Amino acid sequence: MMKLIIKISLLVFLFGIFDGYAQQKKSDIQEEIAGLRAVGSPSNPKVQMNWSRYHDLKQMEQFYKDLQKAYPEYVKYESIGKSYEGRDIFVLTVTDFKHGDANRKPAMWIDGNIHANELQGSEIAMYTAWYLVENVHTVDFIRDLLKDKVFYIAPTINPDSREYFIYEPNNMHSSRTGRRPFDNDGDGLVAEDLYDDLDDDGQIVMMRRKTKTGKYKVDPENPNRMLMVKPGEIGAYEMLGFEGIDNDGDGLVNEDITGTYDPNRDWGWNWQPSYVQHGALYYPGTLPETQAVKKFIYAHPNIAGAQSYHNYGGMILRGPGAAEDQQFYSRKDIQVYDALGTAGAKMLPGYNYIVIHKDLYTVYGGEIDFLALTRGIFTFSNELMTSYKLFNNKEDAGLRGSDEYIDFDKYLMFGDAYVPWKEYDHPQFGKIEIGGAKKNYTRNHPGFLLLEDAHRNAAFTIYHAYHMPKLEVLETTVKSLGANLYEVNATIWNDRIIPTHSDHDVRYKIERPNLIHLEGAQVLTGMRVLNADFNETVEQRFQPAQIEVPSIEGMSAVKVRWIVKGKPANLKIIIDSAKGGKVEHQVKSEG
Structure with missing residues (x-):
């Protein structure tokens, strides 16, 4: 206990060092050509980026090229393998290459976007690389950090899925996987035909049908909100699920959704087959994306810390994913996780530091357990975005279906986050209405919140990297x-x-x-x-x-x-x- 108290005290002390390093020198201020630099941000970055949007693969690769060209002494990027559809899986190496052998420095691994709809992980990973090099000549802390440490940053480890989610019809929850064909019921329809975009607007929203026996009515104060009727009230609508049709007449809409897989169930620690862990494939490492990442990790024994980005819920997660693996987390290791995770919760308002199996659900064959238990790397997985960020309401934090999202759209998005309800002549349901939240709302950050969360999460991983061995x-x-x-x-x-x-x-x-x-x-x-x-x-x-x-x-x-x-x-x-x-x-x- 005393040792833990000492460590926490030192942690608080080091926060002071972190803040001290981040102060800009007076001479730097005088060198500004125009305006006033906001502390913590580069005033005139060499690589101009809009951190309030979601980039596609072409834009991401251009960013890698631009960053390497602008900072060749600090950045290099390379492909570590190919995806199922032949796209490159890129890794940025960020360090001061003039000081020491990069392969011998303690290393931080960062990845994101293992699931298709978890777009912001890529943006935060890229922001981390950008922030480090754009501040290396201004912030002493960053300069010294890149002399001592190296960052391996893989913004997307599932590039097929990212492109699919951006350019194909999806809803906020789809697709976690990508376009690999899986026909789960033998009807000839495969995973890429999960949803039918009835009106070809690129959004898969909800379907509702008018009926006096329905259990829902429209909120008179906001036409986007559906309310359940109270006992004794006459309903107006029944909800028919996400937009789509019954392709094979079996009574199920979008039935091939169960034919997908989960790339975060494909790793080597405590892997279980699909009848135990839904989403698992044939054996651990079935996917070429998983194989490429594992090969890189094994080839870099200097990796001492790791961070994976997911969404949703505002959580800083540590393993294990399954209760039976708790035995592999010793008291000493938990003290280290607690020191870092507690600091992270302070840096990320609305986020909670929790254990996966204990506070969330069971995960077999997950990446976080592969890194922590197969390789001995201190690893966190952050579930990005939480409803707390909408109005800083702690009581509503983490509830994706809450009324806060409706109000946030009304007051701050001005209606941009929802597709208004409209009539549609459905081939099977007849006259219906379609509408609801857009695919890039709720799970993914609105633009102005994305930048703030990008910096806070980047700061947490930088803090984690700082505390790798010295x-x-x-x-x-x-x-x-x-x-x-x-x-x-x-x-x-x-x-x-x-x-x-x-x-x-x-x-x-x-x-x-x-x-x-x-x-x-x-x-x-x-x-x-x-x-x-x-x-x-x-x-x-x-x-x-x-x-x-x-x-x-x-x-x-x-x-x-x-x-x-x-x-x-x-x-x-x-x-x-x-x-x-x-x-x-x-x-x-x-x-």
């Missing part, structure tokens, strides 16, 4: 033991919250240990010092010059010792940590 040699001593033998001691300090290895990682030996090597002396023996006061040590029996340390915990130190022959001179200590980076320290010679 190692340094805190102090060294050289002591004569007589008989031409010398004792060399070193203290290695991790200055951030995240350890070099999660407790889960250490337990299951996912990543190799940290290696602390002494150069410049004939080493006879090496050891970890468990307790310097009582001289309690653990000997390194093989390769004594290179001491293996399972983990260096956050805000903690480890001590190592070597016994060497001959008076040492020009000693160098090299720390080699997969997730903590590579650090070299020259030991000052005596005399």
